[in-house]
Amino acid sequence: MPLNIDQLATFAAIVKAGSLGRAAIALNMTQPALSRAMKRLEHQLGVELFERHSKGIQLTEIGKAFLPYATSLQAEANQALEEIRALRGAAKGTVRVGAVASIASSILPQAIGNTLQASPGLRFDVVEGVWDLLAAGLAKHEIDIALGAETADTDEIVAIRDCCWTDTSRVVAAVGHPLARRPRLTLADTLEERWTIPPQGTGPHQHLERIFAGQGLGLPDIVVRTRSITVLKSLVVGSGFLSWMAEPMFEPERRAGLIAPLAIPGIDGGRTLMAFRRRRGSLPLPSHKFLDALRKLTSVQDRRAQPGL
Template sequence: MALSIEQLMTFTTIVKAGSLGRAAALLNMTQPALSRAIKRLEQQLGAELFERHSKGMQLTDIGRAFLPHATSLHVEAKQALEEIQALRGAAKGTVRVGAVASIASSILPPAIERTLTKWPGLHFEVFEGVWDLLAASLSKHEIDLALGAEAPDTDEIVAIRDCCWEDTSHVIVASGHPLRRRRKLTLADTLHEKWTIPPPGTGPHQHVERVFAEQGLGMPDVIVRTRSITVLKSLVVDSGFLSWMAEPMFEPERRAGLIAPLSIAGVDGRRKLVAFRRRRGLLAVPAVKLLDELRRLTSTGSRKR
């Protein structure tokens, strides 16, 4: 039983849109034509994929089971077309890449620049976020590559271990914070200060937990938890908070004299960063081009932080 790209796109679009009317508008089809198309697909599969309601379309149990396969097949069909274009010397397409903030502000921009120099027909969609959201987006085919701190492989995503590098994180404060005048500062001296970091389950939070545990300490007093880098920096600069951040993320504020890292003996804030992909399926050709440039940059010692 052969399924066409159009059938797969029709099915996945209805799922995303939630109704025939919205899906028809997205696909530039009339609603009766779309209804007939999905009915033919159901007849071909021998099962109903949707339950029709006055408020929209809901997947049946069979529809829910079919969805991940349809999504994967649709993506791989598009990748096959891009592969053919690349072999013909006309690589086009869009690279959807997600990255934690330190990577989005450091190594990713030059990698994109190098990729475009060789493949000017490509376009990029860059998503910045904490690791748990990036991993979920990668699993759901919303991005092609995810760049973040080293983490265990899962059933859905795996690390590309020949594309790795390091960065260094620090306890950061406003340049005029009183702790900067302390000599022989220890991590214990920060315990009762006001802290702001991302919430539990995120890479930075886990990094802070590990660093404090290595010093035999519990977690500091975290007053504000947020995923927003802008909020974290504002609380540090304007409200006297401490935070934990990788060097590339606060480098502009350090140059401007707004933020400074604390010098704390015995604190190793280094971490390994890795590119990740989905375990199953082929990596899209445009994403391969970006990955090649990331490998070249990360293999250069001057790019490792």
């Protein structure tokens, strides 16, 4: 007998709740009925998915291996139902997209607007965050598309290679920072300043490492590492910190006369940005519509950025 959506939903609810009692409440079922449902699933699969003990339940090794497949199957089934409802006119569909801060403050709003012009019935669930959190959300089916800096494909996530564009990152400081007034500034001049950037393993941190290594320098004095864009900007504006930001990310503060890029020659802060999806499974139709709008928008912007155009 094949698996059904209810079985997958029940399994996922038990994993999330960590106990049959809490899962039964979430599913509006009695605990005995839920226990019987899980026993039927385990009998059908011929394996035990959970270990029962006095303090609750936990996944067996087989259960851990089954979890990503069950999550993917459940998401695919829900996606199919949503698209059928959309085709019948009962629903219009939702684009679930995540983006790093520089994209969320620039390209993403324009792409959403252009998508809604062509498909006004769509809805958007948008997540902003650093790349490692977006990648995890993509793998867990919390979002369907992630927008970030170019990176290697993994077993779970792959780049959509025909949907890419570029931007530039700069060393930034408050407008009144002493380095902003220094002539013939070099990257070495920033080494003793206080810095704030996202933590190790994130795209901005790795980008900054490459920039300093390219000039034969170690990393500067990074005093504060944070994933919060608000904290980064506040430390730059209010506490004299330096930071490394993509231009779209600090453009509002530059227009307001609060943050300015430092004029440091010889730094190539360019990077390639891309859209990413899960390796397995199909992409929902609403996401395809969003990608079409994003491709058109970024191709026009990249042509404008080329010399002579």
